Amino acid sequence: MIDAATWRSIPLAANSAAMNMAIDEAISEAVAAGSSPPTIRFYQWEPGAVSIGYFQGLHQEVDVALCRQKGIDIVRRRTGGGAVYHDTKGEITYSVIAPEAMFPKDIIASYHVICGWIIRGLKHLGIEGSFHPINDILVGGKKISGNAQTRRGGVLLQHGTILYDLDLDTMFSVLRVGKEKLSDKQIQDARQRVTRLLDHGSFTKEELYQALLQGFTEDKLWQQGTLTEGEQRRAAVLVEEKYGRKEWTGRR
Amino acid sequence: MQHSLTRKLPNGKLVRLFVEVQDTITSLTITGDFFAHPEESIEQMEKVLLGLPKTVPASDIQQKLDAYAAENKVILVGLTTEALAGMIVEALGHD
Numbered sequence: 001m002i003d004a005a006t007w008r009s010i011p012l013a014a015n016s017a018a019m020n021m022a023i024d025e026a027i028s029e030a031v032a033a034g035s036s037p038p039t040i041r042f043y044q045w046e047p048g049a050v051s052i053g054y055f056q057g058l059h060q061e062v063d064v065a066l067c068r069q070k071g072i073d074i075v076r077r078r079t080g081g082g083a084v085y086h087d088t089k090g091e092i093t094y095s096v097i098a099p100e101a102m103f104p105k106d107i108i109a110s111y112h113v114i115c116g117w118i119i120r121g122l123k124h125l126g127i128e129g130s131f132h133p134i135n136d137i138l139v140g141g142k143k144i145s146g147n148a149q150t151r152r153g154g155v156l157l158q159h160g161t162i163l164y165d166l167d168l169d170t171m172f173s174v175l176r177v178g179k180e181k182l183s184d185k186q187i188q189d190a191r192q193r194v195t196r197l198l199d200h201g202s203f204t205k206e207e208l209y210q211a212l213l214q215g216f217t218e219d220k221l222w223q224q225g226t227l228t229e230g231e232q233r234r235a236a237v238l239v240e241e242k243y244g245r246k247e248w249t250g251r252r
Numbered sequence: 253m254q255h256s257l258t259r260k261l262p263n264g265k266l267v268r269l270f271v272e273v274q275d276t277i278t279s280l281t282i283t284g285d286f287f288a289h290p291e292e293s294i295e296q297m298e299k300v301l302l303g304l305p306k307t308v309p310a311s312d313i314q315q316k317l318d319a320y321a322a323e324n325k326v327i328l329v330g331l332t333t334e335a336l337a338g339m340i341v342e343a344l345g346h347d
Contacts, residue, residue, distance in 0.1 A: 080287035
């Protein structure tokens, strides 16, 4: 029997893009089956990667040839939302995977709840963030965190990034938003709409991780945990059959 | 003929449509950075519009989308059936 009242937190670890998305889905299935507790996971992307939203057209959003040349992974998420460049060193990504019943039924209200944990974490570093519906967190009016959610089989999955020291040049070269849709002036504007933790003080990545961990867990019963063997096996299958396949990544 | 149309919806997300028309809609793809729960509902909503005449009014398109959404408990976030119907008609109007 699992203790469904105690959250599991899986410590910061780096994986390939396909494996990161496969782990999220494997945990979601295990939570839906009642074999894993509600889970918070922190992770990074090694190598760096672009993730695109479920409904986005791959070639409309991403310079695929440039990604290949630079060794940047590309993966389609099972959540909607926009394309994100995940710099290995430049951000921390989290996932929250838990029974839907633990959250408000209203989607935006549930974004607000989980984004509130991030805002609490930032506050531990002395930084004031605010929730900006639908799915962003702003600091000083600029986006520091983007988030995306899906609900399936009674389980809510929300994942998102908190920017630490993003390489904006690479980001705007691999994402087409900086290329075809926008004039130079608009690219400048797009850069000015994004901010990173390091724009607000001198913090280590570890300090950001600890602050986020505290922000996410301080009102919960929780313990550090790891993926179960079953989740690891299922994630490996999902890499093989779904997230690592071009049929999935290029389906739109 | 194929048409595409991109719009950033007011208070919503970016939507890019790709529509193929002969006398009727033969292909439709709705892409963008919006959210839909469950996600497969967008593929299904594309399908329910196939075969509609190219002169179909927006109200008919919206009615079909709303009927599908109600029956399948679809939740759209950053996107509305009204905005979609309007964009599809606008894309068809390029013919």
